[in-house]
Amino acid sequence: MAQPTGANPFAPALLCTLGALWFATRGHAAGARPRRDWIAAGALCGLAAAWRIDFGVFALVAVCAVALADARSRRAWAPLAFAAVAAIVYLPFVIADGPADAWRDLIGRSLDQGRWWR
Numbered sequence: 001m002a003q004p005t006g007a008n009p010f011a012p013a014l015l016c017t018l019g020a021l022w023f024a025t026r027g028h029a030a031g032a033r034p035r036r037d038w039i040a041a042g043a044l045c046g047l048a049a050a051w052r053i054d055f056g057v058f059a060l061v062a063v064c065a066v067a068l069a070d071a072r073s074r075r076a077w078a079p080l081a082f083a084a085v086a087a088i089v090y091l092p093f094v095i096a097d098g099p100a101d102a103w104r105d106l107i108g109r110s111l112d113q114g115r116w117w118r
Contacts, residue, residue: 009052014048016048016051020041023040024078040081041078042081043081046082047089049085049090050085050090056086064078090102090106
Protein backbone atom coordinates (compact mmCIF):
# COMPACT_ATOMS: atom_id res chain seq x y z
CA MET A 1 0.00 0.00 0.00
CA ALA A 2 3.03 2.27 0.34
CA GLN A 3 3.39 2.32 -3.45
CA PRO A 4 -0.16 2.51 -4.86
CA THR A 5 1.09 3.40 -8.34
CA GLY A 6 3.44 0.43 -8.51
CA ALA A 7 3.02 -2.70 -10.60
CA ASN A 8 1.34 -4.69 -7.80
CA PRO A 9 -2.39 -5.04 -8.55
CA PHE A 10 -3.28 -5.25 -4.85
CA ALA A 11 -4.21 -1.58 -4.37
CA PRO A 12 -6.80 -1.22 -7.18
CA ALA A 13 -8.27 -4.64 -6.38
CA LEU A 14 -8.64 -3.69 -2.72
CA LEU A 15 -10.18 -0.34 -3.66
CA CYS A 16 -12.77 -2.03 -5.87
CA THR A 17 -13.48 -4.62 -3.18
CA LEU A 18 -14.04 -1.97 -0.52
CA GLY A 19 -16.22 0.01 -2.91
CA ALA A 20 -18.33 -3.08 -3.59
CA LEU A 21 -18.82 -3.65 0.11
CA TRP A 22 -19.69 0.01 0.59
CA PHE A 23 -22.42 -0.17 -2.05
CA ALA A 24 -23.70 -3.47 -0.63
CA THR A 25 -24.00 -2.11 2.90
CA ARG A 26 -24.99 1.46 2.05
CA GLY A 27 -28.38 2.41 3.42
CA HIS A 28 -28.60 -0.71 5.58
CA ALA A 29 -29.91 1.16 8.62
CA ALA A 30 -32.44 3.08 6.56
CA GLY A 31 -33.66 -0.14 4.99
CA ALA A 32 -33.58 1.22 1.45
CA ARG A 33 -31.10 -0.25 -1.01
CA PRO A 34 -32.08 0.26 -4.59
CA ARG A 35 -31.20 -2.14 -7.39
CA ARG A 36 -28.50 0.21 -8.69
CA ASP A 37 -26.51 -0.24 -5.46
CA TRP A 38 -26.47 -4.01 -5.96
CA ILE A 39 -25.52 -3.59 -9.60
CA ALA A 40 -22.72 -1.18 -8.66
CA ALA A 41 -21.48 -3.63 -6.02
CA GLY A 42 -21.40 -6.45 -8.54
CA ALA A 43 -19.70 -4.32 -11.17
CA LEU A 44 -17.01 -3.32 -8.69
CA CYS A 45 -16.51 -7.01 -7.86
CA GLY A 46 -15.96 -7.57 -11.58
CA LEU A 47 -13.46 -4.72 -11.73
CA ALA A 48 -11.64 -6.17 -8.74
CA ALA A 49 -11.46 -9.45 -10.66
CA ALA A 50 -9.93 -7.55 -13.58
CA TRP A 51 -7.01 -6.64 -11.34
CA ARG A 52 -6.88 -9.83 -9.26
CA ILE A 53 -9.37 -12.60 -9.89
CA ASP A 54 -9.15 -13.89 -6.32
CA PHE A 55 -10.13 -10.47 -4.94
CA GLY A 56 -13.08 -10.35 -7.30
CA VAL A 57 -14.33 -13.72 -6.10
CA PHE A 58 -13.81 -12.83 -2.43
CA ALA A 59 -15.61 -9.53 -2.95
CA LEU A 60 -18.51 -11.27 -4.66
CA VAL A 61 -18.81 -13.77 -1.80
CA ALA A 62 -18.88 -10.90 0.71
CA VAL A 63 -21.49 -8.95 -1.27
CA CYS A 64 -23.64 -12.07 -1.63
CA ALA A 65 -23.34 -12.68 2.13
CA VAL A 66 -24.65 -9.16 2.73
CA ALA A 67 -27.51 -9.82 0.32
CA LEU A 68 -28.39 -13.10 2.03
CA ALA A 69 -28.31 -11.46 5.45
CA ASP A 70 -30.67 -8.76 4.23
CA ALA A 71 -34.22 -10.11 4.10
CA ARG A 72 -35.31 -7.24 1.83
CA SER A 73 -32.97 -8.11 -1.03
CA ARG A 74 -34.83 -10.62 -3.16
CA ARG A 75 -32.88 -10.52 -6.41
CA ALA A 76 -29.32 -11.48 -7.25
CA TRP A 77 -28.26 -8.39 -9.17
CA ALA A 78 -24.68 -8.34 -7.86
CA PRO A 79 -23.69 -11.76 -9.27
CA LEU A 80 -25.22 -10.84 -12.62
CA ALA A 81 -23.30 -7.56 -12.74
CA PHE A 82 -20.12 -9.37 -11.67
CA ALA A 83 -20.56 -11.95 -14.43
CA ALA A 84 -21.19 -9.23 -17.02
CA VAL A 85 -18.13 -7.16 -16.09
CA ALA A 86 -15.88 -10.22 -15.72
CA ALA A 87 -17.04 -11.51 -19.11
CA ILE A 88 -16.29 -8.16 -20.73
CA VAL A 89 -12.83 -8.11 -19.15
CA TYR A 90 -11.83 -11.73 -19.75
CA LEU A 91 -13.71 -12.62 -22.95
CA PRO A 92 -11.03 -11.32 -25.34
CA PHE A 93 -8.41 -13.45 -23.56
CA VAL A 94 -10.63 -16.53 -23.58
CA ILE A 95 -11.26 -16.06 -27.30
CA ALA A 96 -7.58 -15.53 -28.12
CA ASP A 97 -6.22 -18.24 -25.81
CA GLY A 98 -9.07 -20.76 -25.83
CA PRO A 99 -11.18 -21.73 -22.84
CA ALA A 100 -8.93 -24.53 -21.54
CA ASP A 101 -5.73 -22.49 -21.74
CA ALA A 102 -7.41 -19.41 -20.26
CA TRP A 103 -8.69 -21.49 -17.34
CA ARG A 104 -5.23 -22.96 -16.81
CA ASP A 105 -3.59 -19.53 -16.95
CA LEU A 106 -6.13 -17.72 -14.75
CA ILE A 107 -7.05 -20.36 -12.20
CA GLY A 108 -4.88 -23.45 -12.55
CA ARG A 109 -1.50 -21.84 -12.15
CA SER A 110 -2.68 -19.72 -9.24
CA LEU A 111 -3.94 -22.80 -7.41
CA ASP A 112 -0.83 -24.78 -8.28
CA GLN A 113 1.75 -22.08 -7.54
CA GLY A 114 -0.08 -20.25 -4.77
CA ARG A 115 2.15 -21.73 -2.12
CA TRP A 116 5.01 -19.57 -3.44
CA TRP A 117 3.28 -16.34 -2.40
CA ARG A 118 1.29 -17.52 0.61
